[in-house]
Amino acid sequence: xxxxxxxIVGVGGQGSLLASKLLGxxxxxxxxDVKVSEVHGMSQRGGSVVTYVRFGEKVASPVIDxxxxxxxxxxxxxxxxxxxxxLKPDGHIVTNTQQIDPMPVIIGAKEYPKELEDKLKASGAAxxxxxxLTLAKEAGSxxxxxxxxxxxxxxxxxxxxxxxxxxxxxxxxAKFTEINKKAFELGRNFES
Amino acid sequence: xxxxMLGNKAFARGLYEAGCCVVSSYPGTPSTEITEExxxxxxxxxxxxxxxxxxxxVTFGASLGGVRSFCGMKHVGLNVAADPLYTMSxxxxxxxxxxxxxxxxxxxxxxNEQDSRHHAIAAKVPMxxxxxxxxxxxxxxxxxELSEEFDTPVLVKMCxxxxxSQSVVETSQRACPPRKAYEKNIAKNxxxxxxxxxxxPIIEERTNNLKVWSETSGINKIEEGGKEIGIITSxxxxxxxxxxxxxxxxxxxxxxxxxxxxxxxxxxxxQVERLIVVEEMDPIIEEHVKSLGIxxxxxxxxxxxxxxxxxxxxxxxxxxxxxxxxxxxxxxxxPPIMCAxxxxxxxxxxxxxxxxxxxxxxxxxxxxAVAPLSAMDMTLCMGASVSAVHGFNxxxxxxxxxxxVGIIGDSTFMHSGxxxxxxxxxxxxxxxxxxxxxxITGMTGHQQNPTTGYNIKGDPAGKIDLEALCRAMGxxxxxxxxxxxxxEFDRVLKEELAAEEPSVIIARRPCALLKxxxxxxxxxxNTDKCTGCGACMRIGCPAISMKEGKACVDKTLCVGCDxxxxxxxxxxxxxxxxxxx
Numbered sequence: 001x002x003x004x005x006x007x008i009v010g011v012g013g014q015g016s017l018l019a020s021k022l023l024g025x026x027x028x029x030x031x032x033d034v035k036v037s038e039v040h041g042m043s044q045r046g047g048s049v050v051t052y053v054r055f056g057e058k059v060a061s062p063v064i065d066x067x068x069x070x071x072x073x074x075x076x077x078x079x080x081x082x083x084x085x086x087l088k089p090d091g092h093i094v095t096n097t098q099q100i101d102p103m104p105v106i107i108g109a110k111e112y113p114k115e116l117e118d119k120l121k122a123s124g125a126a127x128x129x130x131x132x133l134t135l136a137k138e139a140g141s142x143x144x145x146x147x148x149x150x151x152x153x154x155x156x157x158x159x160x161x162x163x164x165x166x167x168x169x170x171x172x173x174a175k176f177t178e179i180n181k182k183a184f185e186l187g188r189n190f191e192s
Numbered sequence: 193x194x195x196x197m198l199g200n201k202a203f204a205r206g207l208y209e210a211g212c213c214v215v216s217s218y219p220g221t222p223s224t225e226i227t228e229e230x231x232x233x234x235x236x237x238x239x240x241x242x243x244x245x246x247x248x249x250v251t252f253g254a255s256l257g258g259v260r261s262f263c264g265m266k267h268v269g270l271n272v273a274a275d276p277l278y279t280m281s282x283x284x285x286x287x288x289x290x291x292x293x294x295x296x297x298x299x300x301x302x303x304n305e306q307d308s309r310h311h312a313i314a315a316k317v318p319m320x321x322x323x324x325x326x327x328x329x330x331x332x333x334x335x336x337e338l339s340e341e342f343d344t345p346v347l348v349k350m351c352x353x354x355x356x357s358q359s360v361v362e363t364s365q366r367a368c369p370p371r372k373a374y375e376k377n378i379a380k381n382x383x384x385x386x387x388x389x390x391x392x393p394i395i396e397e398r399t400n401n402l403k404v405w406s407e408t409s410g411i412n413k414i415e416e417g418g419k420e421i422g423i424i425t426s427x428x429x430x431x432x433x434x435x436x437x438x439x440x441x442x443x444x445x446x447x448x449x450x451x452x453x454x455x456x457x458x459x460x461x462x463q464v465e466r467l468i469v470v471e472e473m474d475p476i477i478e479e480h481v482k483s484l485g486i487x488x489x490x491x492x493x494x495x496x497x498x499x500x501x502x503x504x505x506x507x508x509x510x511x512x513x514x515x516x517x518x519x520x521x522x523x524x525x526x527p528p529i530m531c532a533x534x535x536x537x538x539x540x541x542x543x544x545x546x547x548x549x550x551x552x553x554x555x556x557x558x559x560x561a562v563a564p565l566s567a568m569d570m571t572l573c574m575g576a577s578v579s580a581v582h583g584f585n586x587x588x589x590x591x592x593x594x595x596x597v598g599i600i601g602d603s604t605f606m607h608s609g610x611x612x613x614x615x616x617x618x619x620x621x622x623x624x625x626x627x628x629x630x631x632i633t634g635m636t637g638h639q640q641n642p643t644t645g646y647n648i649k650g651d652p653a654g655k656i657d658l659e660a661l662c663r664a665m666g667x668x669x670x671x672x673x674x675x676x677x678x679x680e681f682d683r684v685l686k687e688e689l690a691a692e693e694p695s696v697i698i699a700r701r702p703c704a705l706l707k708x709x710x711x712x713x714x715x716x717x718n719t720d721k722c723t724g725c726g727a728c729m730r731i732g733c734p735a736i737s738m739k740e741g742k743a744c745v746d747k748t749l750c751v752g753c754d755x756x757x758x759x760x761x762x763x764x765x766x767x768x769x770x771x772x773x
Contacts, residue, residue: 011526012528013531024196024358025196028194028195028196028360033360034196034358034359034360035324035357035358035359036196036357036358036359037353037356037357037358038198038356038357038358039300039352039356040221040222040224040225040301040356040637045528045529045530045531045556045559045635046526046528046529046530046531046734047526047527047528047529048525048526059359060431060432060434060435061428061431061432061434061435061501061502062324062353062354062357062359062428062431063353063501063502065501065502065503065504065513066503066513066514066515066516067503067513067514067515067516068502069516078523078524078526079526081519081521081523082523082526084516084517084518084519085515085516085517085518086516087516087517088514088516089514089516089517091516100734101734101737102524102525102526102527103526103527103529103562103563103732103734104524104525105524105737106729106732106734106736106737107563107564107729107732108726108729108738109563110522110524111524112524113519113521113522113523113524116519116521119519119521120519123517123519124517125517
């Protein structure tokens with residue numbers, strides 16, 4: 001892959017920052033120009049949040065627009081559906097199965113859409129749906145959901161596995177390295 | 193070494209490398225991280241000031257004291273600091289002053305979409321505008337040189353997409369100029385009419401000199417490409433234009449947006465067949481180009497409202513764009529909400545229950561306006577809740593006084609709520625003000641303020657006693673309550689609304705997200721007792737939902753604040769006890 005666009009989507013507070021930090025660090029070391037765009041402030045308070053990671057020989061725009069994403073990495077499946085129109089026709093979705101009801105659903109004004117997994121697949125996108133929370137707990141911490149997702153994402157890159165592991169070692173605090181390495185493996189070797 | 197760096201962190205790095213010694217700011221998205229990152233350098237004295245006006249005046253004092261200084265703020269913060277800015281333009285500087293202002297096109301986290309370039313023009317102060325992190329670092333250093341060479345404060349304008357994007361930078365060493373000796377200069381620094389009259393023509397001359405610099409310094413540059421289309425642009429718009437057109441068109445890329453380089457614009461216009469200005473928000477460059485008698489396009493193609501993107505620009509230029517697919521299902525919106533355990537929730541529930549007219553303010557608690565609480569009647573700007581409830585009551589008399597409140601956070605009260613309270617105390621309205629004291633500045637990501645007892649580095653600092661302050665201002669009825677206790681809060685609210693004099697209710701409970709806050713174990717619902725009446729749903733807690741006709745608590749979100757438990761008539765909520773207890 002000579003260039004690419006990765007969107008990391010989720011609900012404010014789910015911890016997508018580590019995922020984008022890891023990707024940015026790795027892609028820069030691989031010799032790419034990289035831009036990572038985040039949203040801070042009010043929308044972080046339980047709202048829908050998105051981080052854009054772009055890499056290539058030279059990256060201009062800091063954001064990914066509709067129809068431009070090669071990958072959507074999603075912490076919550078409704079968010080994958082929300083941002084679907086940003087995916088390229090041949091793009092990949094790597095998503096957690098977790099469902100978090102948004103306020104209109106909580107108060108009963110709207111319904112949480114049903115069978116999202118099937119509908120995402122029917123859209124023509126390649127979709128990996130993983131119960132990341134269970135995998136993360138298996139690795140040793142519920143907080144490792146982000147690295148499980150990154151593990152699966154790594155499967156689609158021609159960057160050697162040891163480079164990913166190296167990036168985890170350099171970014172994650174030392175006492176959590178082993179948990180995160182295991183979470184990465186569980187994600188990477190996930191069979192959909 | 194090449195590294196990825198957030199725009200705001202690159203700004204702070206620029207301050208460090210330029211030898212900045214004093215930083216004073218008020219937090220505001222998307223500017224906050226500039227000051228937070230600067231505070232990590234031991235060589236720079238950093239502080240959170242009570243508001244932007246104070247912060248800017250601190251930089252002026254520091255400049256007189258002979259060191260390079262900085263203040264940072266969001267676009268609306270510059271309105272608060274406009275008073276010192278417009279006259280600091282006249283005094284100029286002793287040591288360099290850089291002012292960081294971050295606009296928020298698209299209003300990701302703001303109450304309006306104002307374009308701070310208007311302030312630069314009106315204050316006659318130069319403004320630089322970087323287009324990525326590397327330029328941010330470079331421009332901040334350049335801004336100090338300009339400030340001292342031209343004897344002026346310099347504005348460096350960020351926007352959300354530059355401030356909150358990481359791109360590649362290369363850092364270098366700090367070069368700190370020696371502190372300049374203080375020089376008393378009444379004619380230059382005491383702006384009374386006789387002196388200011390002499391300064392004004394000097395400022396006009398300075399703008400002319402800056403214009404010459406902007407033509408020749410290389411900060412504004414022509415990137416030659418195809419001559420069919422020529423685009424004048426800056427900031428993140430430049431990046432979108434590059435994304436769409438690459439090198440296929442000609443670009444005049446502006447790094448300085450005030451004053452504008454007339455000669456360069458004329459030269460560029462003469463080289464291209466079709467001239468288009470691509471700028472977010474107001475048509476400032478476009479109107480300037482037209483004022484030079486040059487034909488150009490801009491807002492006839494592109495919107496004034498909202499932020500741009502590559503697709504938006506491509507579509508405006510008549511290019512085909514590929515948009516992706518959507519599902520047929522309606523995707524419910526996911527707006528920001530008050531967190532589980534937020535101490536503000538019980539306050540807004542009680543205000544809604546009592547059908548109060550609520551004058552709101554700026555902070556997390558503006559979310560009290562969101563359904564199902566919907567307990568807010570207006571939000572304008574920092575501090576307006578306190579002033580507006582007074583005006584409302586002067587208009588409504590007893591009809592307003594018994595049911596209206598102004599509601600404001602601790603940090604916002606220190607920022608600009610105190611003056612409104614002084615007005616209530618002085619001009620005697622029977623108003624009720626609620627201060628939501630959650631021991632932190634919440635919305636911008638937990639900054640300390642004068643009421644928390646800690647400074648920007650987390651070290652112990654002066655602490656203003658809110659109760660004593662309100663009493664000293666002439667408010668005799670000052671009550672402190674715990675907003676988790678709904679009955680007590682309801683009692684206090686009714687009592688203070690009924691009182692025949694002004695009152696302040698301090699609803700005190702730390703933000704649930706603060707690391708030191710110890711939470712109770714989560715609650716669960718006894719489905720045998722739950723009747724599905726939905727009383728607990730009226731508080732809009734993200735941890736509670738209805739599943740198969742019964743309330744259900746998400747125990748990963750619940751922090752055991754027990755507000756829902758107090759609403760339940762059937763004792764359905766039960767605490768999950770810790771294992772082993």
